[in-house]
Amino acid sequence: MTMTTGSEVRAIEAAAAPKRFARGWHCLGLADRFRDGKPHPVRAFGQKLVVFQSGDGRLNVLDAYCRHMGGDLSQGTVKGDEIACPFHDWRWGGDGRCKQIPYARRVPLRARTAAWPTLDQDGMLFVWNDPEGNPPREQETPPRIEGALDDGWTDWIWYETTVESNVREVIDNVADMAHFFYVHFNFPTYFKNIFEGHVAAQHMNGKAREDTRPHVEGTPRYLGNTSVAAYYGPSFMTDELTYKYEDMDIRTTLINCHYPIDESSFVLQYGIIVRKQAGLDEEAAMEVATTQAEYVKRGFEQDVEIWKNKARIDNPLLCEEDGPVYQLRRWYEQFYVDVADIRPEMVERFEYELDTTKPNEIWQKQVEENLAAQAAAADRAPVA
Ligand code: FES
Numbered sequence: 001m002t003m004t005t006g007s008e009v010r011a012i013e014a015a016a017a018p019k020r021f022a023r024g025w026h027c028l029g030l031a032d033r034f035r036d037g038k039p040h041p042v043r044a045f046g047q048k049l050v051v052f053q054s055g056d057g058r059l060n061v062l063d064a065y066c067r068h069m070g071g072d073l074s075q076g077t078v079k080g081d082e083i084a085c086p087f088h089d090w091r092w093g094g095d096g097r098c099k100q101i102p103y104a105r106r107v108p109l110r111a112r113t114a115a116w117p118t119l120d121q122d123g124m125l126f127v128w129n130d131p132e133g134n135p136p137r138e139q140e141t142p143p144r145i146e147g148a149l150d151d152g153w154t155d156w157i158w159y160e161t162t163v164e165s166n167v168r169e170v171i172d173n174v175a176d177m178a179h180f181f182y183v184h185f186n187f188p189t190y191f192k193n194i195f196e197g198h199v200a201a202q203h204m205n206g207k208a209r210e211d212t213r214p215h216v217e218g219t220p221r222y223l224g225n226t227s228v229a230a231y232y233g234p235s236f237m238t239d240e241l242t243y244k245y246e247d248m249d250i251r252t253t254l255i256n257c258h259y260p261i262d263e264s265s266f267v268l269q270y271g272i273i274v275r276k277q278a279g280l281d282e283e284a285a286m287e288v289a290t291t292q293a294e295y296v297k298r299g300f301e302q303d304v305e306i307w308k309n310k311a312r313i314d315n316p317l318l319c320e321e322d323g324p325v326y327q328l329r330r331w332y333e334q335f336y337v338d339v340a341d342i343r344p345e346m347v348e349r350f351e352y353e354l355d356t357t358k359p360n361e362i363w364q365k366q367v368e369e370n371l372a373a374q375a376a377a378a379d380r381a382p383v384a
Pocket residue numbers: 066067068069070071085086087088089090
């Protein structure tokens with residue numbers, strides 16, 4: 001037996017994941033979840049936070065640990081506009097200031113804790129993370145979502161799951177065309193990336209695959225989908241995803257977002273709203289949405305299975321038919337450096353359309369082989 005060793009072998013390089021967390025808006029989930037008058041603990045950015053709704057209706061995010069003697073505010077109680085610490089009842093406002101100490105004559109000067117800028121928009125709660133401590137960058141406000149909280153569309157169907165991996169794995173998906181065929185059983189026919197400023201977009205069209213999603217007799221035939229997806233900042237992606245059936249198009253908006261718990265785990269969230277078709281009542285529309293949400297959920301579970309088991313790799317070995325992973329990572333780096341250190345190549349416009357000719361030819365053949373194998377297996381199967 002021979003073994004290849006030494007310089008012939010490509011080595012996987014991987015520096016430790018950064019301890020620093022990305023600057024930018026991060027969605028913590030559907031805002032309604034936090035509107036029950038109780039404090040909610042959230043582990044994010046290597047810290048523990050507390051989210052609470054004050055009496056004025058605002059959602060607030062503070063560091064969970066009380067500056068008095070370290071009590072955990074997420075175990076406390078909301079009293080009026082403040083969160084009261086369970087240890088000695090100090091009252092903290094959403095702006096981070098201690099407003100009252102019930103047993104004291106006055107509040108000490110500079111009694112202030114870390115407050116996180118929040119944004120309550122389109123049914124979602126966002127926090128701004130910034131290692132430099134600056135206010136949110138105006139141009140990076142998350143985009144408004146067409147159809148969110150709109151009667152012509154369904155409510156959010158939202159999922160949340162914890163993944164034991166570094167967040168960079170999720171981002172890589174933006175440039176990774178081939179995995180859509182092998183992991184998600186899609187068939188991309190068009191694939192283009194555009195990175196510019198704080199936005200990284202992926203335009204993708206795909207066609208139906210009869211081998212992985214066979215047409216059910218008597219139902220409208222699925223033809224394929226078009227998708228325009230973009231990250232706005234380091235963690236919040238919107239995807240205008242249209243499923244094309246022979247009798248109609250189903251328009252959906254998908255959100256794919258995450259926030260880091262620490263450098264080796266993150267909370268992955270995805271949500272979907274579906275435009276109600278003419279002639280569909282509420283219930284029927286919700287059923288369509290639930291069906292699409294199931295596809296989406298399966299897709300994310302497929303990714304998670306890969307991420308859970310794969311190695312971190314700083315030097316992916318790419319072929320011509322792969323997307324611009326390195327350029328994407330360069331774009332992503334802008335969120336991990338101080339604003340003053342953002343280099344032009346991190347934010348300059350970059351456009352790349354993949355030539356899908358060769359992969360499509362091979363995938364078509366693969367699909368036909370799979371169908372033939374399935375037909376042969378069905379022939380052999382005993383008739384029940
Ligand atoms: S530790 Fe919070 S009030 Fe004392």
